Amino acid sequence: MNEPILSLKGVSQIYTKRSAKGWRRVPVRAVDGVDLDIREGETLAIVGESGSGKSTLAKLLLMLNRPTQGQIAYRGLELDKLNHEWRSQYRRQVQAVFQDPSSSLNPRMTVEETLRHVANRHSLVTKLNQRDFLAAQLAAVGLNPPEQYFSRYPHQLSGGQQQRIAIARAIMLRPRVIIADEPLSSLDVSVQAQILQLMSDLRATTNVGFVIISHDLGAMQSIADRSAVMYRGRVVEIGDAIYQSPAHPYTRLLLDARLLPNPRGTRVRSPPPKQAAPFASVETTQGCRFLHRCPHAIEICAAIDPQLRPLGLGATQVACHRAEELSAATTPV
């Protein structure tokens, strides 16, 4: 359970883009030196704002992109050096579920064809038993009775059903890890709850691990064993209790921005006075990347880029110089 199945060491993905005014090429560090271990059978949530590099990280894990720097290892073997056989096995064992199910399913293939395609490609089952096998896969993701869905096209299914098909397609290979990039954000709230339930059921029955990328902290809190918070290409905090006791000011900012289903709430109606970030106007290339938004920044933050380090005795790791004093300042009264 605690063996890392995937581990990232100093992984960076650098894209180049044209500068805003002119033709100069500027590097964009979408993922910037990420160290991360993904353990077998765990559900790891990766949260952060758009542009923080979450989806790029997913692409790296799926071998859709090759990292510019650093190494990703699968059960201790570097992805770059996998031979043909191992790579094929990797592709089976690490599966993907994407945000928009309607665009990740082929609109001209029925559900049966979609699933059979994968089953044939990986020789999962003999021709004779194929239909029963596929029916079992649909039943496993809660589409009952399965026969009813075989001849349908994606446009004949609701968003939630499409996402279930996408999950069935991933789960039928018996993967060890499923990388899900924003699997919930195109779904209604009640359907989101069903898909979350399905994920935790599948985890219980097959011990598959999930890496779920999301910007919805509430949903992640209910399903994740550990959560990693990303900000501008870096993991700034990772741990199993970041929602209860956030250590990084950015995590706190994200948590404070959530809307509570409490009609007596006051976040919108009378927002608390803004704490000004002392370094807001200073454009620096060194130092902490959260500097310009951080209300707690001091000189050291502008000088030295904080690295991810363990906080106290818990499992939490945080990249902030002042994590200890800040969490001490707001401990329960």
Place this chain on the structure above:
Amino acid sequence: MTIPQSQQIGNVKHLVAVKNLKVHFQVTDRIVRAVDGVDFHVNPAECVGIVGESGSGKSTLVRAVSRLMPNLRVKELSGDVQFEGRDVLKMSEGDLRELRRSRGFSMIFQDPLGYLNPTHRVGRQIAEALSPHGNVQSDSQRVQSLLEEAGFQEPNNVARSFPHELSGGMRQRVMIAIALARDPKLLFADEPTTALDSTVQLQVLQTLYRLHKERNMAVVIITHDLGVVAELCDRVYVMQTGKVVETADSVDLFERPKHTYSARLVELSAHRSSFRGAQYE
């Protein structure tokens, strides 16, 4: 403005009063009852939420009320929609334009990029909303003050930008500035923050709430997020399959939901934040 007696029906106290609104679409061989007999009203300076899942008819309702409904494929559009006692559905295009220009209603949408012209600078697009032949030079003062009101620190830089140079939250603020140009009494906001990050969502909602209070502007906000309703709205309509299944004060909805569907929505949103209630401080 004088209102002809013949058009004056029902309760003039409401800013908008909708009775038994039906919008049916013809989709190939069947009829979709997107809105099926909805009663709905908005009081002046009130913030009303409409919640429901996708397909429940909440957007169609608001589009029918604001006459942004394409005639294409509409099988039936019936009922009584009044804005300050005037029948909106029977209005001519000219009267409708007049209503929109003279402190009537405005609308903002989920995807601001789809509603901004990518080839024009933002300032020009706001000036266009101010007067039909508006240009940035003569209206620059008003463009600037609108952008400031929508929460921009440096309105001049923004006015000179193209939409693609702005972030999602900034684009939505530009949409808000355009919507405010004719000083509307009512703002329809169709999922205004769904495409935004949570931190930006909070800022945009705070801006909307501030404008709602400062301008005494009524706001109708469509959302599927009960959190938005809880934080912003005085009153809420819950829609399901084209019908309003519950209407209540937002406090009542959360504390004493009457309809099973509303109860389920409230329960789900509470469940998703089951640990959230207990704050970390």
